[in-house]
Amino acid sequence: MKYYLIAGEASGDLHGSNLMKALKVEDPGAEFRFFGGDLMNAEGGVLAKHYSEMAFMGFVEVVANLNTIFKNIKKAKADILAFKPDVIILIDFPGFNMKIAQFAKVENIKVFYYISPKVWAWNQRRVLKIKKYVDRMFCILPFEIEFYKSWGMDVDYVGNPILDAIAENEPDDQFKITHDLDVRPLIALLPGSRKQELDRVLPEMVKTADLFPEYQFVIAGAPTFKAEDYLPYLDGRQIPVVFNATYNLVRNSKAAVVTSGTATLETALLKTPQIVVYKGNPVSIAIARVVVNIKFISLVNLVMNDSVVKELIQEDCNSKTIAQELDLILHDQLYRTGMLINYDELAEKMGGPGASQRAAALMVEYLRRYPVIGSH
Known part of the structure; x- marks a missing residue:
């Protein structure tokens, strides 16, 4: 299957690379294209954009770099359409990635979100957008399960990939x-x-x-x-x-x-x-x-x-x-x-290590069981 991943910073690159490694075990024919960094690039596939050109943090910083951000979103959309992935896997980086999720829904492309946006921190109503545009959420913090449940959303807790990296x-x-x-x-x-x-x-x-x-x-x-x-x-x-x-x-x-x-x-x-x-x-x-x-x-x-x-x-x-x-x-x-x-x-x-493997196994299972959007 074909996977398009988007990670917008160093930690996302680390966790994205470990996820790619695990996906190759679950799906030996996996093809990758991605926005990410050197660690993801080392796992194979095609690096379409390096995160060093994307990471802006803070309200003022984002506004000051809106032109660059919009250009990057436009590039991602065109690149996704050209690649025709079976699924887009979004890794944290919510400001950018939720725009891609919305686009993917219009284009009838399945969306998995790995490492939840911090919607529990502010503007919790963003969960409604996640419910609308994301097909499956894979969480890495224990308290996120109850949070999403309170909004009527069933998510998968896979453990934290930091434990994989440390192990x-x-x-x-x-x-x-x-x-x-x-x-x-x-x-x-x-x-x-x-x-x-x-x-x-x-x-x-x-x-x-x-x-x-x-x-x-x-x-x-x-x-x-x-x-x-x-x-x-x-x-x-x-x-x-x-x-x-x-x-x-x-x-x-x-x-x-x-x-x-x-x-x-x-x-x-x-x-x-x-x-x-x-x-x-x-x-x-x-x-x-x-x-x-x-x-x-x-x-x-x-x-x-x-x-x-x-x-x-x-x-x-x-x-x-x-x-x-x-x-x-x-x-x-x-x-x-x-x-x-x-x-x-x-x-x-x-908990213990194994988050990347658990996430990859669930993702491949969902894709094989529900290849069509809305079938689950």
Whole structure:
């Protein structure tokens, strides 16, 4: 069968690549075409557009780049029609992907959504559009099942693909030697994969390093950037940037400072105490504070429905407050242990690996059982 996948950022590329790998097992004749990244490209098929040209986050940023977004949507529609897929698989990235879902319904193309949009966070009435345009939803967060049920929607919970990625990642016990790091304990900095995140968050992260000379701070390089892209933010500081080794950097670190996103959940499942930070465009944040109806921004706290990790947002995201929280994590054993105990409970809630395989098996089963839209 022919599969068209759309992932619009780094985490979507990771989960999309694992899903493609699993789909090839369930359907050896699978053909792929996709919007995604290097990891999906490595699984075969044709990369129609790289996510690095697509990822805009925040209300103001989206408005400023509307022309580019519309061009990308137009390209995706034309490319889908030319490819004639059996199914379109949308991976998170809701602003873009819901437009594609609506288009697919008009064109009578089946739509699967893998990794639900965060409709539970704001404008929950968007679920009505999902019910109208999406044939099957595959969720990865445990609380999403009850949420969708409350809207009269039956969805599949497949577990979280982060657990697959972690399980497949080999621990590097010689990490410091591998990456030519010194003997000091490590602090991981995960500033994110978008330029705007580097601009706003990374300067505060690196200033924190000045206050902890007994630790070596290391930046997790995003696949969208090169080493030289980080240099302007370091202001002469000797802070290494490590690429393609984020999980092992986090595993080998005493603590991590993490920009809000999928990485917060990954860091918790890797059992490294963390501080969650975020700083966006002031107008975007002001709008978000009005329309978003959740208590937390980090996935760790959302899944646990409790303040497990400290969230430093906007004006609180500065080197002084980051340093205060980091000092607690590093030197208050009771505080540190409490976070790690909560991580254990989180891991139990998330379940085990196998999400990609479960999702792929269900997708192929649905396609074979219900090849015609509306037949189920």
